[in-house]
Amino acid sequence: MLAVGPGPGHGKKVILRYIRAMLADAAARAAELDRLMRPAPRPGAHQVAVLALDGVYPFELGIPHRVLGSADGRYEVRSASVDGRPVRTDSDLTVTPAHGPEVLADADTVIVPPYAVTAASAAVPDPRALAALARVRPGARLVSICTGAFLLAAAGLLDGRRATTH
Structure with missing residues (x-):
């Protein structure tokens, strides 16, 4: 059949x-x-820029968005990469921040989440990351999570300031 x-x-x-x-x-x-x-950001909301670097830890990249982004519109949190392009995480993920480094210039707070640091990258940081951080305006609040402090230090943003990391 x-x-x-x-x-x-x-x-x-x-x-x-x-x-x-x-x-x-x-x-x-x-x-x-x-x-x-x-919540939509309120007019005059505190501007937060989160700088995502190659090797970023995805969980920590999301923390500022979840914590500050749910604060009744008092914060506007925007992610940026050093060149406006996608960023490789420390795992098999790639993230695409919505902004390039220009958002750091207008930020009231700049957050650098942790990223995979090697002895070589600690000694000679990515010049694009240093150029992005050069846009941070004087008086902006600087925040790092874990290894993000090494980049802030390499950029000279911690010179003359007290800083703590673990």
């Missing part, structure tokens, strides 16, 4: 395609809901 119609496993493929489409739709709706529930 000759069978006509979809072959074996066709039903599973259709179901998997349907499930994938449903999950993609649910993820898009969840992202939109998260955006709508996050």
Whole structure:
């Protein structure tokens, strides 16, 4: 007897395609809901720039956004890379900050999250990162998380200031 119609496993493929489409739709709706529930920055909100460097730890990159971004619109948190391009994390992820280094010039607070530091990178930091930090205006609050302090020091931003790290 000759069978006509979809072959074996066709039903599973259709179901998997349907499930994938449903999950993609649910993820898009969840992202939109998260955006709508996050308070919009108030006029005059404290401007925060988070500088993402190659080797950044993704969890720590997200901390300023989650903590300050949920503070009733008192902060506007923006991520930046040293050149406006995607950044490799310390794992197999790549993140694409929405901004380039220009946002550091207007920031009231600049945060440098931790990144993978080697002896070579500690001795000779990325010149693009130093150029980005040169945009920080005098009087801006400087914050680092863990190894971010090494870059602030290399950029001379800690000269004459007390600093603590672990």
